[in-house]
Amino acid sequence: xxxxxxxxxxxxxxxxxxxxxxxxxxxxxxxxxxxxxxxxxxxxxxxxxxxxxxxxxxxxxxxxxxxxxxxxxxxxxxxxxxxxxxxxxxxxxxxxxxxxxxxxxxxxxxxxxxxxxxxxxxxxxxxxxxxxxxxxxxxxxxxxxxxxxxxxxxxxxxxxxxxxxxxxxxxxxxxxxxxxxxxxxxxxxxxxxxxxxxxxxxxxxxxxxxxxxxxxxx
Amino acid sequence: xxxxxxxxxxxxxxxxxxxxxxxxxxxxxxxxxxxxxxxxxxxxxxxxxxxxxxxxxxxxxxxxxxxxxxxxxxxxxxxxxxxxxxxxxxxxxxxxxxxxxxxxxxxxxxxxxxxxxxxxxxxxxxxxxxxxxxxxxxxxxxxxxxxxxxxxxxxxxxxxxxxxxxxxxxxxxxxxxxxxxxxxxxxxxxxxxxxxxxxxxxxxxxxxxxxxxxxxx
Numbered sequence: 014x015x016x017x018x019x020x021x022x023x024x025x026x027x028x029x030x031x032x033x034x035x036x037x038x039x040x041x042x043x044x045x046x047x048x049x050x051x052x053x054x055x056x057x058x059x060x061x062x063x064x065x066x067x068x069x070x071x072x073x074x075x076x077x078x079x080x081x082x083x084x085x086x087x088x089x090x091x092x093x094x095x096x097x098x099x100x101x102x103x104x105x106x107x108x109x110x111x112x113x114x115x116x117x118x119x120x121x122x123x124x125x126x127x128x129x130x131x132x133x134x135x136x137x138x139x140x141x142x143x144x145x146x147x148x149x150x151x152x153x154x155x156x157x158x159x160x161x162x163x164x165x166x167x168x169x170x171x172x173x174x175x176x177x178x179x180x181x182x183x184x185x186x187x188x189x190x191x192x193x194x195x196x197x198x199x200x201x202x203x204x205x206x207x208x209x210x211x212x213x214x215x216x217x218x219x220x221x222x223x224x225x226x227x228x229x230x231x
Numbered sequence: 232x233x234x235x236x237x238x239x240x241x242x243x244x245x246x247x248x249x250x251x252x253x254x255x256x257x258x259x260x261x262x263x264x265x266x267x268x269x270x271x272x273x274x275x276x277x278x279x280x281x282x283x284x285x286x287x288x289x290x291x292x293x294x295x296x297x298x299x300x301x302x303x304x305x306x307x308x309x310x311x312x313x314x315x316x317x318x319x320x321x322x323x324x325x326x327x328x329x330x331x332x333x334x335x336x337x338x339x340x341x342x343x344x345x346x347x348x349x350x351x352x353x354x355x356x357x358x359x360x361x362x363x364x365x366x367x368x369x370x371x372x373x374x375x376x377x378x379x380x381x382x383x384x385x386x387x388x389x390x391x392x393x394x395x396x397x398x399x400x401x402x403x404x405x406x407x408x409x410x411x412x413x414x415x416x417x418x419x420x421x422x423x424x425x426x427x428x429x430x431x432x433x434x435x436x437x438x439x440x441x442x443x444x445x446x447x448x
Binding site for chain 2: 070096107
């Protein structure tokens with residue numbers, strides 16, 4: 014397809030199909046090494062399912078997912094790497110920090126480099142929450158902590174599933190700004206799913222439109 | 232007169248059964264709460280079976296299963312050279328079986344109540360299934376596990392039918408507090424029965440308070 018030509022070096026290749034009883038997802042997306050793609054679409058378009066298929070939380074019916082020449086899933090060769098071995102970070106719609114750990118442990122426990130993790134804590138302005146449990150932080154702070162946690166792992170792909178949708182407009186904007194300013198710290202392809210057009214174009218270098226489980230156009 | 236030996240024996244067996252049963256039931260509760268497999272409903276029903284049959288019936292069935300003529304009884308005798316019925320070990324095994332639902336129910340309920348997104352988040356952080364179980368599921372299900380422990384322990388203190396059938400009320404070996412109360416009443420020793428009952432009542436109240444407190448948190 015024409016719009017892939019502008020990618021410098023494709024690092025993430027996804028072609029998946031998931032057939033369910035009344036719904037199927039059929040998508041093909043590509044992204045370069047440090048690029049970010051946004052996928053927009055209405056509720057029920059299949060955006061979250063697509064991310065879950067990439068993450069390995071759901072198994073595609075057919076297709077292929079490749080990252081850095083490594084095949085994560087291939088229906089042809091019957092490769093299906095389990096989710097915990099995929100080196101993918103996933104930020105969910107609502108925060109999923111571990112409630113029994115404080116925010117610092119949530120971020121640093123899985124951080125590849127503790128110094129980088131601490132740098133992210135400073136960057137996302139959550140250093141005053143280090144020793145607090147997630148339940149003692151606000152929604153915006155928790156989501157910033159979840160972003161810091163996901164980036165600190167230095168994953169091969171960063172998947173963002175409407176990360177700011179549960180926040181009020183002010184915190185949503187703030188979260189979006191934090192993410193954009195952290196782009197130079199993210200050394201992997203980013204796939205953002207959202208229904209907010211402004212957010213999609215601000216964060217993504219490319220915007221895909223998804224409707225009824227299919228990617229329509231960039 | 233208060234039968235201190237039977238009281239100590241009751242506490243000893245409760246202290247043995249509780250950790251062993253909790254450790255045994257934990258992976259089973261996990262499988263039933265998080266996995267789908269053929270025969271899952273039947274397994275659940277089987278684990279809850281001791282709740283639905285009279286303790287005397289369960290005790291009788293266990294007595295048959297542990298008798299020297301049975302496979303289990305013979306197997307045990309071949310290994311240890313001793314009989315399984317009317318021994319502390321036999322009583323331990325019988326209480327393990329009769330307490331399965333008390334360990335299983337609160338634990339599996341708390342596993343099922345756990346936000347499944349936490350398990351998915353754990354996978355996304357690179358945690359294996361085993362690591363997720365120990366580092367995410369167990370710490371966030373402490374209330375249910377504590378309730379299981381308290382229920383099993385207190386039920387061990389009060390079990391009567393199974394204990395009488397399998398243990399045979401041998402003083403110092405298999406005679407537990409509840410059997411001792413029954414014998415005291417039979418011998419019209421109401422004072423002895425009352426003292427033992429009071430001890431069990433206070434212990435029961437303590438565990439009821441513990442469960443209520445833990446579950447509220």
